[in-house]
Amino acid sequence: MRATARALMSAEDLRRQATAIRKRNLRLIHDAGAGHTGGDLSAADILTVLYFGGVLRVDPANPRAPDRDRFFLSKGHSSGLLYTTLALAGFFPEAELGTYMQPLSRLSGHPSTCVPGVEANTGALGHGLPIATGAGLAAKLDGAAPGAGRWRAFVLTGDGELQEGSNWEAALIAAQQRLDALVLIIDRNRIQMMDRTERIAGLEPLGDKWRAFGWAVREVDGHDHAALLDVFSQVPFEPGRPNCVIANTRKGRGVSFIEDSTGWHHRVPTDAELAAALAELEAEG
Numbered sequence: 001m002r003a004t005a006r007a008l009m010s011a012e013d014l015r016r017q018a019t020a021i022r023k024r025n026l027r028l029i030h031d032a033g034a035g036h037t038g039g040d041l042s043a044a045d046i047l048t049v050l051y052f053g054g055v056l057r058v059d060p061a062n063p064r065a066p067d068r069d070r071f072f073l074s075k076g077h078s079s080g081l082l083y084t085t086l087a088l089a090g091f092f093p094e095a096e097l098g099t100y101m102q103p104l105s106r107l108s109g110h111p112s113t114c115v116p117g118v119e120a121n122t123g124a125l126g127h128g129l130p131i132a133t134g135a136g137l138a139a140k141l142d143g144a145a146p147g148a149g150r151w152r153a154f155v156l157t158g159d160g161e162l163q164e165g166s167n168w169e170a171a172l173i174a175a176q177q178r179l180d181a182l183v184l185i186i187d188r189n190r191i192q193m194m195d196r197t198e199r200i201a202g203l204e205p206l207g208d209k210w211r212a213f214g215w216a217v218r219e220v221d222g223h224d225h226a227a228l229l230d231v232f233s234q235v236p237f238e239p240g241r242p243n244c245v246i247a248n249t250r251k252g253r254g255v256s257f258i259e260d261s262t263g264w265h266h267r268v269p270t271d272a273e274l275a276a277a278l279a280e281l282e283a284e285g
């Protein structure tokens, strides 16, 4: 039996957990004076559901267990969100978050395998899906071995990074190899850096593109915990096909003056902005 980071939480518990992650994440960025505010808040609900909703079969006490699910954060610039989530899930002490981006800290600006729970060094965009595809192939081979456990490989990409050609090379291979233990989650907030994806190099019709590459596709509200749980419970969507979840999100979700803004890719909140943001989140409970 594979352990999960937490026992299954109620919908209300998940909502509170997501808010706690957002608040701690904002303080992390503010205190470090660096980070990616918009992208972190965009994906906070997805990571909440993965780590606290019982989706990922991982154990903070045994983060290298051979049959664990693997999670890869391809949008590695959201390391602050990943570290915050891992700390609150028990992979390392929360107090260490205070070292984020400081000299000699292992909590660097992009994920490092020095940190318990981090599966790969990521952040060079377009690399996470190829890595996860290799892991998905390993999962398939493990599952094919008599008596072996079967685990899954999850990867979260940004939407802007889908413009990297390496993603589509991996998409071909994953379908060819029938990697139905591979789950791609796209943080579809429609913003990259300082502009809209569809103004830079449009991705639509995005679902049709993945279906054309042989993937099974689901679209979901990436801030709806129940909907996310429901989608992840259906993996594999179709036997023999890799899974693509297009999670429709809003960059900066949860803070009114950050949400859906092209100005908060890597802007750091001032003292006053942090206080205002925390007050908004506090009002949510």
Ligand SMILES: [Mg+2]
Residues within 6 Å of the ligand: 158, 159, 160, 187, 188, 189, 190, 191, 192
């Ligand atoms: Mg984006």
